[in-house]
Amino acid sequence: MRLHSLQNRPGARTRSKRLGHGESSGLGRTSGRGGKGQSARAGGTLRVGFEGGQMPLIRRIPKRGFKNAEHRVEYLPINVGTLAEFPADTVVDEKALREAGALRGRGVLVKVLGDGAIDRRLVVHAHAFSASAKAKIEAAGGECHVVAIKSREGKA
Secondary structure (H helix, E strand, C coil): CCHHHCCCCCCCCCCCCCCCCCHHHCCCCCCCCCCCCHHHCCCCCCCCCCCCCCCCHHHHCCCCCCCHHHCCCCCEEEEHHHHCCCCCCEEECHHHHHHCCCCCCCCCCEEEECCCCCCCCEEEEECEECHHHHHHHHHCCCEEEECCCCCCCCCC
16 A cells, blocks of 8 residues: 555545535525525524423423532542652641642542552541541551531531
8 A cells, every 4th residue: 555545435525515506416495404484594593492482391390309419518539549649747638739739620628538558657637538548547657637618608
């Protein structure tokens, strides 16, 4: 095979649609827009969910009950194995994790998870700890401090 013998795969290159160029073009008369009406006109588009003036489904169904998404607490996870990269006797908090590039995301709550191993003493400040993470940190001689979560009302 040489450069001059290369060809596109069948169907890779298609003719551009030449709308309104007569019946024999295959796209004459209505130019692929169907019959008459709003959708056949220029600028004639309908918004998502529009049902022709009928009450839309999203407004017909009842909206009642508890929505957990309004009360969910989301944590940024960090593993014990990542904490092992810090030098011994270091205070590790959210600020230190962000400066080290170990914590990414816009969340502000940090949860330490137990994946990995740790062999040095660290003082870890986080909003939550898994049971295995707490056990591993304390087994290495470190300390786990839970930072209070501020509620939405502004109370601690």
